[in-house]
Amino acid sequence: MSSPDSTPTAPAAVDATAPMPATRRALLTGALTGGAALAAAGYSPAAWADEDVQRGTPGRRIRVTVLGTTDLHGNVYNWDYFKNAEFDNKTHDDIGLAKVATLVKGVRAELAAKRNPHPVLTLDAGDTIQGTPLAYYYAKIKPIGGDVVHPMATAMNLVGYDAAALGNHEFNYGLDLLRTFEDQLDFPLLGANAVDPATKRPMFPPYVIKRYRVGRGRTLTVGVLGLTNPGIAIWDKANVEGKMEFPGLVEQAQKFVPIMKKKGCDLVIVSAHSGADTSSSYGDALPFPENAASLVAEQVPNVDAILVGHAHKEIPQRFVRNAETGQQVLLVEPYYWGMRLAVMDFVVQETYSRKGRLKWVLVSSGGQVLNSNTVEEDAEVAAALREQHDTVVGYVNSVVGTSVSELRAERGVVEDIAIMDFVQYVQAGAVKAGLTGADAALPVLSIAAPFARGAVFPQGEVSVRDVAGLYIYDNTLLGVRITGKQLAEYLEFSARYFKTVTTTTAPVGEVTNAVTETAPNGTPDYNFDSVAGLDAPLTYDIDLAQPVGSRIKNLAYDGTAVTDDQQFVMAVNNYRQSGGGGFPHVPTAPVVYNRQNEIRQLLIDWVLEHKVIDPAEFASVDWRLVVGGEPLTVTFPAG
Incomplete structure (x- = not known):
């Protein structure tokens, strides 16, 4: 020195x-x-x-x-x-x-x-x-x-x-x-x-x-x-x-x-x-x-x-x-x-x-x-x-389990897909297991963003690098308590990721990565959060024909419309909880779970423990993109 x-x-x-x-x-x-x-x-x-x-x-x-x-x-x-x-x-x-x-x-x-x-x-x-x-x-x-x-x-x-x-x-x-x-x-x-x-x-x-x-x-x-x-x-x-x-x-x-x-x-x-x-x-x-x-x-x-x-x-x-x-x-x-x-x-x-x-x-x-x-x-x-x-190289190529089917991440920017549901499921499960007192009785939700469009869990053996390739950041897991009103506003903020769309079929480049005042080069994929429920589905539509701030429709938990004062615990990463991306409410919400567990390691540990990744255990389609209430079909380039 x-x-x-x-x-x-x-x-x-x-x-x-x-x-x-x-x-x-x-x-x-x-x-x-x-x-x-x-x-x-x-x-x-x-x-x-x-x-x-x-x-x-x-x-x-x-x-x-x-x-x-x-x-x-x-x-x-x-x-x-x-x-x-x-x-x-x-x-x-x-x-x-x-x-x-x-x-x-x-x-x-x-x-x-x-x-x-x-x-x-x-x-x-x-x-x-x-x-x-x-x-x-x-x-x-x-x-x-x-x-x-x-x-x-x-x-x-x-x-x-x-x-x-x-x-x-x-x-x-x-x-x-x-x-x-x-x-x-x-x-x-x-x-x-x-x-x-x-x-x-x-x-x-x-x-x-x-x-x-x-x-x-x-x-x-x-x-x-x-x-x-x-x-x-x-x-x-x-x-x-x-x-x-x-x-x-x-x-x-x-x-x-x-x-x-x-x-x-x-x-x-x-x-x-x-x-x-x-x-x-x-x-x-x-x-x-x-x-x-x-x-x-x-x-x-x-x-x-x-x-x-x-x-x-x-x-x-x-x-x-x-x-x-x-x-x-x-x-x-x-x-x-x-x-x-x-x-x-x-x-x-x-x-x-x-x-x-x-x-x-x-x-x-x-x-x-x-x-x-x-x-x-x-x-x-x-x-x-x-x-x-x-x-x-030896570490990341070691096998930790198997997948019943191939799970791909590419369409996670426009669809509720199984590989993203896997992240939600593990995160929400870890938070729920760590809750105490009155919070343990609240419904548990989870956020996740599509960090890596190219991530794949192959059918058959899954390695450390397969799991790590899905979750590429060293984030830790927290749980915060929010209200139904805050949840709706959080989702509205997340929906800024999408451009305005007026047709029911559009290429992906005309749908995602919208330019905003804080993202002049386009909103990155990691600033689009979807939210899922653990024990019951959280369902909602994102209507891209509507202006920013009025896009979330039909928000419901377990089939019943979410009310403003309804309470949830939501699993989030430390980047969001500390204000990363500028999402509302989460940085000031009461923290009810924080064990400094790295999310990527939680995913790897889950596969090591359960051995088999079966979408039937955790996957469901709970949110969708619509245009004027009609489903939006998003096309991707060939190859």
């Missing part, structure tokens, strides 16, 4: 002096190597930067490069654990830090071959230790600690990161595991806006300062500020409430950037686990926006660039004008899962202050992203994690 900078205003900041890379290594393997492999990945050597360096008279000019990743989500290899095959998608992207490592080392080698001093930093913008069975296994099945090192820690240390910002998913497994992961890293985890509730001081280093020797008696100082997502206070409330607070990105950047400049930072780079386009999935539950990177650029002076994360978007280069200084601040976001590597180039020029002190000023900047699907995995990273990977 780098040494701490123990100033009163930034007690946990990190300040280190880094030597310049001196030698070029042959790093790239496969059919294409060296510059050819980088060119195939989309690397343009930023000729404009070299030209700007050459024009550096009378003041000397230096080029600085920042390499960046984000939202790796536990992906080391180009592997889909749920399909037990190499990862592939419609655009044939590859994933994984092993491939990104090849790009990182390749760019470093190219730049090290240049004559001029050329500082290179490698950063990450968060969401590292959650998202794959590989990450889950070493958080829950065989938790890290002692001789057990998190695979992402091993891989990132081998790549040689300089710093990483905290992502919201870093908090999914609790603070103890996060601190253990932090201890296993050779670089700091930054979080200027993860603060102590009492002192309001950061509980992680807010920034790191790197000083590069760029000539005789000359030092270039680069500061990296780390910012995470305020939504952690909602999404992981059970893990952080009373232990940590998460003020806004703009507010904390306004506090720490001046400190970094005072400490001599010639360049200030922000690594932010926050999207570029301002929005918040949690509505007005917090005063701070979820996606605020562009606001930091616009409102905080002296920020030179932002490595953007969280939104899972690809932004090769975007400039945002700072309202106070007029500076054009560079934003780059390298997609997610290791599909891309961000490359940000800067040219700084030597100048002198009025007091005669040497300093550097930014002359020009630009960004690009490299595609990891053109290179081979880095052999060093791939070899280091192979044993852990093989262990997890």
Whole structure:
């Protein structure tokens, strides 16, 4: 770990002096190597930067490069654990830090071959230790600690990161595991806006300062500020409430950037686990926006660039004008899962202050992203994690039971289907078994969202990965008490997922993923909840010919219309109960069940115990889509 900078205003900041890379290594393997492999990945050597360096008279000019990743989500290899095959998608992207490592080392080698001093930093913008069975296994099945090192820690240390910002998913497994992961890293985890509730001081280093020797008696100082997502206070409330607070990105950047400049930072780079386009999935539950990177650029002076994360978007280069200084601040976001590597180039020029002190000023900047699907995995990273990977592959392919018939999830976005009923049934059953007192006499309902359209339980043997592929998030189960009126309003909110439809037959693309004020790119599947009853059916129609807010029709429990004051217990996940998605009532409803049981593990345990998945035990059609009261037929593309 780098040494701490123990100033009163930034007690946990990190300040280190880094030597310049001196030698070029042959790093790239496969059919294409060296510059050819980088060119195939989309690397343009930023000729404009070299030209700007050459024009550096009378003041000397230096080029600085920042390499960046984000939202790796536990992906080391180009592997889909749920399909037990190499990862592939419609655009044939590859994933994984092993491939990104090849790009990182390749760019470093190219730049090290240049004559001029050329500082290179490698950063990450968060969401590292959650998202794959590989990450889950070493958080829950065989938790890290002692001789057990998190695979992402091993891989990132081998790549040689300089710093990483905290992502919201870093908090999914609790603070103890996060601190253990932090201890296993050779670089700091930054979080200027993860603060102590009492002192309001950061509980992680807010920034790191790197000083590069760029000539005789000359030092270039680069500061990296780390910012995470305020939504952690909602999404992981059970893990952080009373232990940590998460003020806004703009507010904390306004506090720490001046400190970094005072400490001599010639360049200030922000690594932010926050999207570029301002929005918040949690509505007005917090005063701070979820996606605020562009606001930091616009409102905080002296920020030179932002490595953007969280939104899972690809932004090769975007400039945002700072309202106070007029500076054009560079934003780059390298997609997610290791599909891309961000490359940000800067040219700084030597100048002198009025007091005669040497300093550097930014002359020009630009960004690009490299595609990891053109290179081979880095052999060093791939070899280091192979044993852990093989262990997890064996785990996810172990058989836990059998299914009487094939159950598919694709149509769960438009129909009440058996595989979704399975989730409802297990959740509601677990909550009912844990109720006590008067709550034990109430009807139990359950919510579920279609997380993975491609999930399938095959007829015959069902493995861990089959079940985990249906429930892909590490959510925990809670039970809350609600009224019939609140239930109806919850369902109306959920029905915003659908577009208005006026015909009784429509393709799926014209039915689902409606654009709303909080979902400008379309409502994601995970924000469509259906609700089911355990001991009796909860039935309702969703009339898509009606305006939003008036779509739920014929709502009944056990054949009798639901009344406003009728009471239910509803099984929900921690994301919903803490406000995720902005659904009404559930975040403020009395919690009557909370054993911190992970829903995915409950599903796996149910299959292990019962051995057979038989839809006859739990499946029924209790809700449907209609248009003007007539059933809606939704068509899907062939194949």
